[in-house]
Amino acid sequence: MSETLTLVAIGIFQTIAIIAFAPLLMGIMRKVKARTQKRLGASVLQPYYDLLKLLKKDEVVSDQSSWIFRAAPWVMLVATATAALFVPIFLPFSPFGTAGDILVMLGLFGLARFFIMLAGLDVASAFGGLGTSREMMISALVEPALFLTIFVVSLTLGGTNLSSIVAASAGQFVSGVLIVPSMLFALIAFFVVMLAESGRIPFDNPATHLELTMVHEAMVLEYSGKSLAMIQWSQSIKQAILLALFVNLFIPAGMASSIVGIDTAATSVVSFIAKVLLLSMLVAFIETRTAKWRLFRLPDLLAMAIASSMIGVLFFYL
Amino acid sequence: MGRMGEKVKSCLVNSNEVHMLLADKSNIPEACSYLQDELASKLCSLISSDERQTSGAFVLRYVFEVHGKEDVFIAVTARTKESAENQLPSVPSIVKKFPLAVFYEREIRDMFGIIADGNPDARPLVLHEHWSAGVYPLRKDFDIKTKVSRDTGKEYPFIKVEGEGICEIPVGPVHAGIIEPGHFRFSVLGENIINLETRLFYTHKGVEKLAETMKLDQALLLSERISGDESVANSLAYCQALEKIAHTSVPKRALQIRCICAEMERIYNHLGTLAGISTDVGFSYGSARLNILKERMMQLNSVISGSRLLFGVNRIGGVGIDLDAEKLAMIINTTQIVQEDFEKIISMLRTKSSVVDRLRNTGIISKKVAYDLGLVGVVARAAGLDVDTRRDHPYAAYPTVSVDTHHDTPQNLMEYKVNLEKRKGDALGRFELRVEEVIDSIRMIDELISDLYDDNILTTDTLRLEPYGYALGYAESHRGQTIHWVMVGQDCDSLFRYKIRTASFVNWPGIEQAVLSDIVPDFPIVNKSLDLSYSGNDL
Amino acid sequence: MHLWLPKAHPAAPSNMSALMSAVMIKIAIYGLVRTTFDFAGPSSPDSAWWGLLLIAAGSASALIGVLYAAIEKDIKRALAFSSIENIGIIILGLGLSVVFLSYNLKSLASFALLASMMHSLNHAAFKSLLFMGAGSIIFRTHTKNMEQLGGLAKKMPLTSLLFLVGALAISGLPPLNGFVSEWLTMQALLSSYQVPNTLLQISISFASIAFALTAGIALATFVKIFGISFLSRPRSVHAERATEAPKSMIAGMAVAGGMCIIFGFTPFLGISVISSAFGVDGSQFIMPTSPFQSLSAPQDAPVTPASISMPALGVMMGSVAAAVIGFIAFATRGTKTVRRVYSTWDCGFGNLNERMEYTPTSLSQPIRTVFKSLYRTSTSIDKQYFFGSNAYFKKSISVNSTSKDVFEDLLYQPLTGAAIAFFDRVRKMQTGKVNAYLLYIMIALLLLLVLARLI
């Protein structure tokens, strides 16, 4: 009984950790981007300052908006924070894994996205509609790419339960067979999907200031104060979850398989942090190196991701 | 001029300007058509002035630029007056043959209350719908301090695209980026742009009217602020117009310094535009690097002129700054470093398929559109028109510099003509052309510095102006040709009329044509690649 | 005693007829199930072709149905296309079941059948909810063209809330019932690696792409249907004048909405109904009997299977919500923030009107562009100029876009036509009293289940 309690405590702890450090990850990515542009850049803590300021600011809401507009930030934050409960972070399992698997996580992301897309439409501005229609296109195509990636991962590692697949991945690494061809292709696809889901270049430009080119930001143009803070925070949580998942699925090196000792747990935590930092730097660096793609070339990129996963499937079967 | 003989009342030649006064205003369309068709000339400005006090009528001057080897401007002049009490004066419209005249005619109607008969577009242009009717700011009987009352409830009638599923995207005047204000009304079907209309003149601040209250030297400062980033080109055009009226000869060193500064202005602005294009395609690395170079150039501006935007370079009859050996060395060093870095960054941008892909075939302006609308500058050259005021109407020290290396030898010319025909007028073409011009400008600065005369920087002659004397001044800014028409007042120390026509004023209508084959998210790239000034257009 | 269809509006289609349809369609499916399992003969790999055929037909039908639903601007037709999609998903599950059975993977077969039947049960719930919602909209606005709707969330708050429940459910979002059956179907698809035939495995993974694409587009479709109908500014006077639907209609929707929520949080209720009705052998996989037991994929696999527990998920979401609310309250303590209402950001131009919000056609245009080969849309732009061909002076512009297509003409026109004709006949049974309708639903549902038990 006490062991279960410990597990739950650890699970809650690692969830809170990912939620709390998600903005920091955002700050680090911005810092890396700034440095590659020969700039000093904002402090890595800047996202926290921004969130704190927004929480203290007043709100201005559109006279056209309905209750959906006001509910959306709450739904987003609750859905993404709940999704964070399922993801194994420092340890190869999450004690809440029995309540849901990776598909539940996707469903929760879908719920958040559903509401933010509605919020974009709710304010009756052309920009909101613009953002929603682009998001509709991208999300409709991200879904098959992501599902197929999960297909490959679950075929290779057995099941869709996050804890079991991450544990399997960690186990495979120990036995030295991480380089499975199917997983490599899944990795490519997952990386593309990760960029699309977290709204980064070449899909969306998180630094853009032009209404006509925005995707995600066009939907949240009308938000201010507390609501905006919640949206930005849930966006960073989502990105952190995807990075954590990527790291734990594809590069599980250094992950402790259980909570036996303090030192293995510490190694696990340290290696996880190192890997996530490296990955986020890589993402930021790639962002520096490419331009945002033409809107109607994005389906090609997602089709490539789908094809890559499909090749992964073939490799598994053949 | 045989055919037009009896319809022209008088003809007057003033250096490279030919002014023909028409016997009757009804001959305007015929005279204009004649100039375009028979003399291969192009309408480049339409100037109206309220000369009721001196000659009892409003005077309209349709300025044509003869296209080809000769450096000649022809102005068709006509008079019109109120035929009866409370009835606005009118002239026949020429828009049917000259689509580019539509902005001019609408502007003249707003500012002078002169109606262009037959112009189907009767919407207000400069004075937005909330201005009460019957206000004509450029008439002499309008006091500049008048605060006009505000009408409410009127709306600007945009073209309403019919059809189910069409929606309008209103953008501006407050844009998301750090840019000037203008309103764009897209009619879209999803991402496809069906129609675009622009609503400008948000930054209208009465520059032309204000100039009429100023002394000549004060108006020079105003001319620098027509468009802050074109200060050298605009003040140059203004100074040259006055110098032409007074027949002043400017010291050669001053002319060369004018050219050096004009080219420096071109460099820093082109760098800024290229950086902007890079930002708009979402390639922040390129824009960060190019912006560093732009900052270098602006710091250099500050060193040589005391202003980061080169304010205070030109003076009537010369220049206000001198370049000593230290500064010249600094110019050479800085431009060299900029060029090296620039070439490196550009070669990287060219290898980025994601950048090139977004620019290629985006915002196409065909040669026909460019010709019909009389576009100028980089936009026109990218569309395949061979126009450059520096070469076609040489001014300042440009006759002594090889502005255009393409026209040096017959082989080069041939090659260039073939090259022109291939140009598509897309954003990539404009991008490449700007890159080329930056390099060319640096070369020209080198040439000018190596050949710099030891001379005064300001003419020692006194300015001998005659009352109501007038002339055209022109220059090629980084956006294209800017033409100023200056008419001095009776006291010879103030302006009677100052008509400014910047490159942006003619190039703006091009954007409505450029976006038609594009999707909404590519609009910022189209806009940036055209590099239009709002302030220079709105005045 | 509310009269649902005043005689003054004979053209207005009834929402109840549509509800009946949602149930009636399932009878056809039921027929298919029985035929398949009773007459397809003993389980042998040879009969896998029939399963594969069903999978192919199901996934194609799902994908094409949802693609057409995505671009449809008639709300009822969009829902009808969505039914085609959902039937596709049901048939896909059925096909999987057949394939599994042919290879004697009994537990997987019953699992896939369960997924399929769960989906048809859930579909009955949310689709009747959505059809009733659409009916209320049409009743109040007299139009089923979404280009004319908008802003109804403020005029019909309860209807919008219930319709949202249906939209979330049909989009397969947790914690509603649609998610449960889509999860089951996905798990069934993932389990296909246990079929010892590479060709089949690969074919099924292609079906998975189609299924996932369907799910993705379905979400977009219902964002569009809900967003356009209920949110932003009214696009016509009809929508502007709309008022809340009558209580009876709300009650009908509330029943269906309640079912979506109940089947979402407690899927075992539906599972036990189905397994008893079809005699599925539940012992072969974990059959949740208590609320907090989780629902798992079959354990044929050598590793720990996937599992979900919807009640646990609900509890977790609830506690996270409480934590979030608490945290936000804590973080903003001591600062008094004000919520001020001002017009939508218009870039300073002012005068935003209904022409400046996205239309359904524009909203789905990116999707239409991506799948243009399937739609074969044509857009014609007619421009009139003042001076002949001088293109710089536009007098008027009109755009006409159509999406006529072979699929539509050959396949769906007859299908939807038949469906609508069928609904119209059913409508004759209406008496106009709400309790009668509710009775009909209950009878239909009971009949279905009893029939299933008997046969």
Next chain:
Amino acid sequence: MICEEIIMSHKKDASGLRNSVDSGDSKHVQTKIMSDIMRDDVETIKDPVNGYTNSQEFRGSITLFDAIPHQDSLDKLCAAKAIETDGRNVRLDLGKCIMCGRCQQAAPDIFLIGSIFETPVKVRQDLIRLSGKLDSQGQKPYEQMGKELKEKTSKILRRSLAIREVDAGSCNGCEVEITALNNAIYDIERFGVHFVASPRHADVLLVTGPASRNMEIALRRTFEAMPDPRIVVAVGACACSGGIFGDTYATTGGIDKVLPVDIYVPGCPPTPQAILYGLLLAVDRIEASKING
């Protein structure tokens, strides 16, 4: 001076790079470019407000000496009408001054133009110089009243400042300088200041231009669309007073005629340092007394 430093620091750099470009081998160029990207020497200057000087020639702040003007037409000289004189005293409005330098040429005994940027202020009166002394009417009672509110504002916005820029009729000169704030040299982002697309996200309304009549409504609407607490910063002579464009039929003569302005940044155009100073002053990250030079 700075340019020279830059040149010196880059000479070595540039000569090395030219070889790489000239080498012709495209693959080689690629790897060189790659290594150039990797070598992220930061260009940002340390303290742009105090630790950075303009060129000697730069026309910035104006010092007013106590001398009796010997020219009658001194006030007629100024294009922006910044100088007023009654024959004995000179009143210079830095909020109108466009830094053209004509006054120094005409009366070098009274006006001295320095190369340091003119300091942004919180009260419009502080921009008025009266024969070398600050105008004593500077303190206004309402300043005291709003003090508590302003302190709260600057406390909230201290570490994070989102800016919505509005051009209310400027000549684009100020926009060029505001854009320069984002470049690697000034890198405004490191102060927690960034530009945002929507006024809903903004804390600061950065306005340039003389508030042209055609922009007046849009400017008001933008301000209304911003959530409290919000700050209005007027950038440039035009925004402070109308500048050279003055108060005419087409302009309103300064942003404070339309909106309550918190910070005035003089200059035509103000340098990026001056704008940054103004922004930091707005949130009390710089003390107003710490005027450099």
